[in-house]
Amino acid sequence: MPEVRTPAGSARDRILDTAFRLFYAHGPRGVGVDTIIAESGVAKATLYKHFPRKDDLVLAYLDRVDQAWFGALRAAARDAGNDPRDQLVGMFDALTGACRREGYHGCAFINTAAESPAGGPVHARTVEHKTVVRAWVTELARRAGAANPELLARQLTLLLDGGLASGVLDGDPVIAEAARESARTLVDAALGTAGVG
Amino acid sequence: MPEVRTPAGSARDRILDTAFRLFYAHGPRGVGVDTIIAESGVAKATLYKHFPRKDDLVLAYLDRVDQAWFGALRAAARDAGNDPRDQLVGMFDALTGACRREGYHGCAFINTAAESPAGGPVHARTVEHKTVVRAWVTELARRAGAANPELLARQLTLLLDGGLASGVLDGDPVIAEAARESARTLVDAALGTAGVG
DNA sequence: CTGTCTGTAGACAGGGCTGTCTGTAAGATC
DNA sequence: GATCTTACAGACAGCCCTGTCTACAGACAG
Numbered sequence: 001m002p003e004v005r006t007p008a009g010s011a012r013d014r015i016l017d018t019a020f021r022l023f024y025a026h027g028p029r030g031v032g033v034d035t036i037i038a039e040s041g042v043a044k045a046t047l048y049k050h051f052p053r054k055d056d057l058v059l060a061y062l063d064r065v066d067q068a069w070f071g072a073l074r075a076a077a078r079d080a081g082n083d084p085r086d087q088l089v090g091m092f093d094a095l096t097g098a099c100r101r102e103g104y105h106g107c108a109f110i111n112t113a114a115e116s117p118a119g120g121p122v123h124a125r126t127v128e129h130k131t132v133v134r135a136w137v138t139e140l141a142r143r144a145g146a147a148n149p150e151l152l153a154r155q156l157t158l159l160l161d162g163g164l165a166s167g168v169l170d171g172d173p174v175i176a177e178a179a180r181e182s183a184r185t186l187v188d189a190a191l192g193t194a195g196v197g
Numbered sequence: 198m199p200e201v202r203t204p205a206g207s208a209r210d211r212i213l214d215t216a217f218r219l220f221y222a223h224g225p226r227g228v229g230v231d232t233i234i235a236e237s238g239v240a241k242a243t244l245y246k247h248f249p250r251k252d253d254l255v256l257a258y259l260d261r262v263d264q265a266w267f268g269a270l271r272a273a274a275r276d277a278g279n280d281p282r283d284q285l286v287g288m289f290d291a292l293t294g295a296c297r298r299e300g301y302h303g304c305a306f307i308n309t310a311a312e313s314p315a316g317g318p319v320h321a322r323t324v325e326h327k328t329v330v331r332a333w334v335t336e337l338a339r340r341a342g343a344a345n346p347e348l349l350a351r352q353l354t355l356l357l358d359g360g361l362a363s364g365v366l367d368g369d370p371v372i373a374e375a376a377r378e379s380a381r382t383l384v385d386a387a388l389g390t391a392g393v394g
Numbered sequence: 395c396t397g398t399c400t401g402t403a404g405a406c407a408g409g410g411c412t413g414t415c416t417g418t419a420a421g422a423t424c
Numbered sequence: 425g426a427t428c429t430t431a432c433a434g435a436c437a438g439c440c441c442t443g444t445c446t447a448c449a450g451a452c453a454g
Contacts, residue, residue, distance in 0.1 A: 111311035162359025178351040
């Protein structure tokens, strides 16, 4: 009794792949269900079976974005070495990588939240995402020995959000560089330039 | 031969006032022309006489936002005193003020750009706005004696954008405070804590 | 009086959107 | 072979959207 019998490349996956691509490029509101159906080669009934409301599809899209972006952040931090201090700065490499990516269009969460009614499920999911990321940064800041990890995390995530938000307009990597520079300065100021050891 | 014969509170002003309010609250895409007509007490033909396309109204809305926000930035900087260094930090009071305002919903430019097709007039106007603001900050940084005014301006506007972007979710003033703290740190790092002399 | 300008009031077309519906086909399980 | 699940194909209703159109009313100038 397999819980999921659908093969790889199933209808559900195709729908999600297509939705991810189109939603990110044009925003959920800018993409009709018919377009997703046409481009994913799926029947309308199938789409509505898996995602009874369009909002359900939007939330699934955000979950996928969350995995991708948070994953990229952690990977960038990991690649920066074992020192939490370096990781706090190194995570900004994820921003640089995103800026360089073809079709980069800023933060999917912010973009989607901007066109969604306040207080709705999309906003809630976005707040949740931002909270989880900031909690992770806070933990990093704590391990780095910051006197006020919450403040440092708030400052760094603010920089991340700024870099991502500007991305709606252009993916100029100089933005990511400036963010990284700022992060280095803020981390040094919070921890002392001499290092933690 | 008065160029503008329409009295104060004319149809055009009422349209713009209503559009400003509704566009900011729900995003241009989330507000139909019919709603603007109903709430401003104006005939449809009148609206389309002044703004032949909805996009024209959106651009007029952005112009008004530009005046308001840029004006608030300059006012906050002015209120910080005559030292350009203090002004660079003081302009963040405009962010604090915005966060505290009833109905605060983030950056109108970013929100609008997020739901507009890339390469369109809305994007162009938004880029223009950001460019003008950054040029102003760059001049401030230059007058403050920064070795690299462009970089400092980039960093500070990044913080502004981050604070504004987060505003789509909530107007927690702690965000503005964190941004101001960051600005102080970055300015001190760029100019030296001893002051410009 | 006549024409022009500005505005009101509202019908209308044409299109896109979400979501429901009927009908059909292929494969798995009993 | 019967049945059940999954999916495809597409018509359809009902709504909202932008933008155009006609008809009318008041102010003002010649």
